[in-house]
Amino acid sequence: MRSAGKLTVIGTGPGNPDQMTPEAAHAIEQATDFYGYAPYLDRLELRPGQTRHASDNREELDRAGAALTRAAEGGEVCVVSGGDPGVFAMAAAICEAVDNGPDEWRAVDISVLPGITAMLAVAARVGAPLGHDFCAISLSDNLKPWELIEKRLAAAASAGFVMAFYNPISRSRPWQLGKAFDCLRAILPGETVVVFGRAAGRPDEHIEITTLADADPTSADMATCIIVGSSETRVVERLDLPPLVYTPRFAEVST
Numbered sequence: 001m002r003s004a005g006k007l008t009v010i011g012t013g014p015g016n017p018d019q020m021t022p023e024a025a026h027a028i029e030q031a032t033d034f035y036g037y038a039p040y041l042d043r044l045e046l047r048p049g050q051t052r053h054a055s056d057n058r059e060e061l062d063r064a065g066a067a068l069t070r071a072a073e074g075g076e077v078c079v080v081s082g083g084d085p086g087v088f089a090m091a092a093a094i095c096e097a098v099d100n101g102p103d104e105w106r107a108v109d110i111s112v113l114p115g116i117t118a119m120l121a122v123a124a125r126v127g128a129p130l131g132h133d134f135c136a137i138s139l140s141d142n143l144k145p146w147e148l149i150e151k152r153l154a155a156a157a158s159a160g161f162v163m164a165f166y167n168p169i170s171r172s173r174p175w176q177l178g179k180a181f182d183c184l185r186a187i188l189p190g191e192t193v194v195v196f197g198r199a200a201g202r203p204d205e206h207i208e209i210t211t212l213a214d215a216d217p218t219s220a221d222m223a224t225c226i227i228v229g230s231s232e233t234r235v236v237e238r239l240d241l242p243p244l245v246y247t248p249r250f251a252e253v254s255t
């Protein structure tokens, strides 16, 4: 039987309030209890009677359990991610908790509402680098071995996918991005287009367009999503306007 409560997983978008969906904004108005990483909860304007339950970045499964327990008790719960909640974020943690948790969590009415994910916000700032086939790879080796990340980088690069890198670097993961660029330099030409998109949509946004040969890992931080082009990705220079980066809609089998 369904529990009386409800759990909605939302994404705030990349940080610009205009990039949060009206559907997510409506879910925020309805909910009474909010679970999430504090900087994401800080993006919400809550009214009296709405309660914040902030937790640390790496406590996703505990947060999911606490949110499900509250919803199973009858709460109107909102679980908050940045960007899209299904992309390297809380929707998967909620599903994992339900999969492995007590029966009452299976009775909770769960909705996942889509949001604008970081790679789409960064891509839109420069043109259309994701205009043809692409993939998203988290460079965090907290939940998967680095060996697997290298394998996926090599497969994606060899197959001609444009790649978007999430979680490129942090204080506890300082070398992974440099290693990823080294792996790609062994497969892709040095002139491959690379876009560093930091804090897309926020006042401190910084966008840098460079090449794989010149890509410097110190240009990235935890708020950066990096797009590595395919051999088809091009930069269109323009007079007095920023360049356009795009990947054409057509592609050939490479020889």
Ligand SMILES: C[S@@+](CC[C@H](N)C(=O)[O-])C[C@H]1O[C@@H](n2cnc3c(N)ncnc32)[C@H](O)[C@@H]1O
Pocket: 011, 014, 015, 081, 082, 083, 084, 085, 086, 087, 088, 089, 116, 117, 118, 119, 121, 122, 165, 166, 167, 168, 197, 198, 199, 200, 201, 202, 221, 222, 223, 224, 225, 226
């Ligand atoms: C744990 S993941 C969460 C992704 C999020 N669910 C999404 O859909 O964008 C965090 C990573 O997302 C990327 N990111 C989040 N917001 C960003 C923004 N405004 N600009 C660029 N990258 C961002 C960064 O790569 C960051 O390390």
